[in-house]
Amino acid sequence: MSLAEGVRDGNVRATAKLISLIENSPGEAEPELRALHPYxxxxxxxxxxxxxxxxxxxxxxxxxxxxxxxxxxxxxxxxxxxxxxxxxxxxxxxxxxxxxxxxxxxxxxxxxxxxxxxxxxxxxxxxxxxxxxxxxxxxxxxxxxxxxxxxxxxxxxxxxxxxxxxxxxxxxxxxxxxxxxxxxxxxxxxxxxxxxxxxxxxxxxxxxxxxxxxxxxxxxxxxxxxxxxxxxxxxxxxxxxxxxxxxxxGELEARRRNRYEAELQSVVEDHWRKRFFEYWQPGGHWEQVVEQLLRKEIDPFSAAQQLLAPFLDSNTGG
Ligand SMILES: Nc1nc2c(ncn2[C@@H]2O[C@H](COP(=O)(O)OP(=O)(O)O)[C@@H](O)[C@H]2O)c(=O)[nH]1
Ligand SMILES: [Mg+2]
Structure with missing residues (x-):
């Protein structure tokens, strides 16, 4: 039985365990949270x-x-x-x-x-x-x-x-x-x-x-x-x-709508931030760009566009 099933079943230990997972290892908790969303x-x-x-x-x-x-x-x-x-x-x-x-x-x-x-x-x-x-x-x-x-x-x-x-x-x-x-x-x-x-x-x-x-x-x-x-x-x-x-x-629905919107925004931001910094790890090219900024060889806006380019390309089938 999955943790989510245990939670739905009223199993207190599964509930406690899933909350611990949320605290300590949110990525692993995600599939369980997905399964629970409809309820x-x-x-x-x-x-x-x-x-x-x-x-x-x-x-x-x-x-x-x-x-x-x-x-x-x-x-x-x-x-x-x-x-x-x-x-x-x-x-x-x-x-x-x-x-x-x-x-x-x-x-x-x-x-x-x-x-x-x-x-x-x-x-x-x-x-x-x-x-x-x-x-x-x-x-x-x-x-x-x-x-x-x-x-x-x-x-x-x-x-x-x-x-x-x-x-x-x-x-x-x-x-x-x-x-x-x-x-x-x-x-x-x-x-x-x-x-x-x-x-x-x-x-x-x-x-x-x-x-x-x-x-x-x-x-x-x-x-x-x-x-x-x-x-x-x-x-x-x-x-x-x-x-x-x-x-x-109707305020309940309005509040819940706002909450979902804020959550969606923060999950999307997290996802992109994570992908971005996994790709451009500290050191290497990242450091070079910082150097270029310091020497005025590039401005922060153009630099950001360059760094984002690989992600935009990959989304359009590149
Ligand atoms: N005199 C008085 N003491 C209270 C009242 N409510 C709580 N306390 C005491 O205030 C202290 C702190 O209470 P607690 O519920 O732990 O506060 P919390 O930190 O806000 O959760 C405890 O010693 C309570 O017994 C009250 O209405 N009057
Ligand atoms: Mg307290």
């Missing part, structure tokens, strides 16, 4: 992002339990670009999600940046695809931080939940730096802390001046205490509301 597109992918320690894992645990009660099978991928570790579940996540780890309807996986050949964002994207094909109804992707690589990861989600906590003064600033545009739902966790309400008001003001106001969906701001479960029901409702909006407005 993807059914899961609701929920991204949960925010600074370390704001309670993302605790929230994910609570949300996952709610989805389980509703009868959904749940996949959880915790991505930490700063972590060198990949594999099962990281210690912290395992502690936070203890009961879930033994639930056969839940698949938990941590992904770090170690040795990630094709990039963490693509590996995460493909791991989600595997869980989707495996029949998990909801897939939570927990990502640390709000930098560009995390934004790329979280863009894979249908619904992006951005978490904040009161008393971290820089958070509103980071939000201005670009996460605002990708948030579908805001959650202010640790609402047991003072100043939660002030953060809500600051966020409302920020949202009022953003482009969201003219769009069809204004991100709700939910307050939670993940450690006790307070407010998690309302957060679940907000996520459901966004899912309905995505379906009703």
């Amino acid at each position: 993807t597109g059914n899961a609701q992918i929920v991204g949960i992002t925010g600074s370390p320690g704001i309670g993302k894992s605790t929230l994910t645990d609570r949300l996952a339990k709610r989805f389980r009660k509703e009868g959904s099978r749940v996949g959880i991928i915790a991505v930490d670009p700063n972590s060198p570790f990949s594999g099962g579940a990281l210690l912290g996540d395992r502690v936070r999600m203890q009961d879930l780890a033994t639930d056969p309807g839940v698949f938990i996986r941590s992904m770090g940046a170690r040795g990630m050949l094709g990039g963490l964002a693509r590996a995460t994207h493909n791991a989600i695809r595997v869980l989707d094909a495996a029949g998990y109804d909801a897939i939570f992707v927990e990502t640390v931080g709000v930098g560009q690589s995390e934004v790329d990861i979280v863009r894979t989600a249908d619904t992006v939940v951005v978490g904040l906590v009161p008393g971290m003064g820089d958070d509103i600033q980071t939000i201005k730096a670009g996460i605002l545009e990708i948030a579908d739902v805001f959650v202010i966790n640790k609402a047991d802390r003072p100043d939660a309400h002030r953060l809500v008001i600051e966020l409302q003001m920020l949202l009022g001046t953003s482009s969201h106001a003219e769009a069809g969906w204004v991100p709700p701001i939910e307050q939670t205490i993940a450690s006790t479960g307070e407010g998690v029901g309302a957060l679940r409702t907000a996520i459901a509301g966004h899912w309905e909006y995505l379906h009703g407005s």
